[in-house]
Amino acid sequence: MKSPLVADAQLPREGGAERAVVDVAVGVLIRPDGDFLLTSRPEGKVYAGYWEFPGGKFEAGETAAQALRRELFEELGIHTQRIEPWRQMLMDYPHALVRLHFCKVWEWSGELQMREAQSFAWQRLPVTVAPVLPGTVPVLTWLAEERGFLGATF
Numbered sequence: 001m002k003s004p005l006v007a008d009a010q011l012p013r014e015g016g017a018e019r020a021v022v023d024v025a026v027g028v029l030i031r032p033d034g035d036f037l038l039t040s041r042p043e044g045k046v047y048a049g050y051w052e053f054p055g056g057k058f059e060a061g062e063t064a065a066q067a068l069r070r071e072l073f074e075e076l077g078i079h080t081q082r083i084e085p086w087r088q089m090l091m092d093y094p095h096a097l098v099r100l101h102f103c104k105v106w107e108w109s110g111e112l113q114m115r116e117a118q119s120f121a122w123q124r125l126p127v128t129v130a131p132v133l134p135g136t137v138p139v140l141t142w143l144a145e146e147r148g149f150l151g152a153t154f
Contacts, residue, residue, distance in 0.1 A: 004090035007134035011094040025067035026055035040119040052133040064101035077113030082106040091135040
């Protein structure tokens with residue numbers, strides 16, 4: 001895996017250089033029309049109000065798909081049927097060193113319920129919500145590249 005991307009490099013790192021990596025499963029929910037889901041980070045969390053792809057931390061013994069299924073049900077009230085592991089990225093935030101496991105989610109059932117009082121928006125490129133969480137920006141670039149928007153950055 002490449003060197004981590006660094007968010008807010010001017011801020012000190014909690015836990016210093018020896019901090020543990022936190023594994024996080026992230027769902028890129030894609031509708032048949034190509035729109036994808038972004039949710040806002042709830043009040044009381046680090047980067048509250050920033051937009052991101054939904055997901056959360058692994059629990060002991062979980063795979064990325066298992067963690068994502070659990071997190072999407074807990075946060076959004078949906079049941080996932082088709083999850084495709086996609087990419088991984090190491091992100092160095094001031095509060096944590098995070099290994100993001102991105103998965104595309106093609107099929108789910110249930111109506112979206114914002115169980116953490118977050119907001120949601122179905123988006124296409126370029127996105128119209130802001131600010132976007134630093135760890136989300138590379139994903140938007142990957143989606144743009146897949147969709148033929150060469151050299152796009154978000």
